[in-house]
Amino acid sequence: MALDDILTRIRKAEAAAGRRDGSVTLIAVSKVQPLDRVEAVLAEGHRVFGENYVQEAAGKWPDLRARFGAVRLHMIGPLQTNKAKVALDLFDAIHTLDRPSLADKLARLADERGRCPKLFVQVNTGREPQKAGVLPEETDAFIARCGDLGLPLAGLMCIPPEGEPSGPHFALLREMAGRNGLNGLSMGMSADFEDAIAHGATHVRVGSAIFGARSYG
Numbered sequence: 001m002a003l004d005d006i007l008t009r010i011r012k013a014e015a016a017a018g019r020r021d022g023s024v025t026l027i028a029v030s031k032v033q034p035l036d037r038v039e040a041v042l043a044e045g046h047r048v049f050g051e052n053y054v055q056e057a058a059g060k061w062p063d064l065r066a067r068f069g070a071v072r073l074h075m076i077g078p079l080q081t082n083k084a085k086v087a088l089d090l091f092d093a094i095h096t097l098d099r100p101s102l103a104d105k106l107a108r109l110a111d112e113r114g115r116c117p118k119l120f121v122q123v124n125t126g127r128e129p130q131k132a133g134v135l136p137e138e139t140d141a142f143i144a145r146c147g148d149l150g151l152p153l154a155g156l157m158c159i160p161p162e163g164e165p166s167g168p169h170f171a172l173l174r175e176m177a178g179r180n181g182l183n184g185l186s187m188g189m190s191a192d193f194e195d196a197i198a199h200g201a202t203h204v205r206v207g208s209a210i211f212g213a214r215s216y217g
């Protein structure tokens, strides 16, 4: 089964990097996958999943959680400010904190509730205009602002540009996290999660290598 294979490869990459066994969390990215594929991975015992769309996640996970028990859900897609409230109730972690207005909104909601998901700041390491994320030179100031707001930052997240080696982006993210005293590194997908682990990833986001290709539409 693909899940076993990916978990084995993660454990090998941890060992190769001199990392503790189990120090990397596998987030199984289930966005737009048919329900039977998601149920199969749940039936195998996996309990950490990633979703990109609040509406899609809200439509399927309450029922899956009722049937399969506690599941840790990670929001890994762009988060609109007007969906922040629903996201806060649904997700255990949000990897896409990428702008001051969202930080302000999350801080306000977290204050009201007395709790907040774990937060990762998304950094646009490739400075791609179409991609979300804080620019590298703005990241330190943004992290400080989140700290002033009392937000629980777990780490940094990046999505390297396609068609470029990921390694330099992973290395940059690690460097930025280190100088800001953050431990979490959400980086690495189906094509490059082993390289990400070599660079210190604590959370890898793997979709198609577990579930098969996604079909949209």
Ligand SMILES: *Cc1c(COP(=O)(O)O)cnc(C)c1O
Pocket: 029, 031, 052, 076, 077, 159, 189, 190, 191, 205, 206, 207, 208, 209
């Ligand atoms: C879809 C997605 C993934 C998973 O991508 P795969 O290549 O299928 O592993 C990981 N991270 C983010 C942010 C995604 O949107």
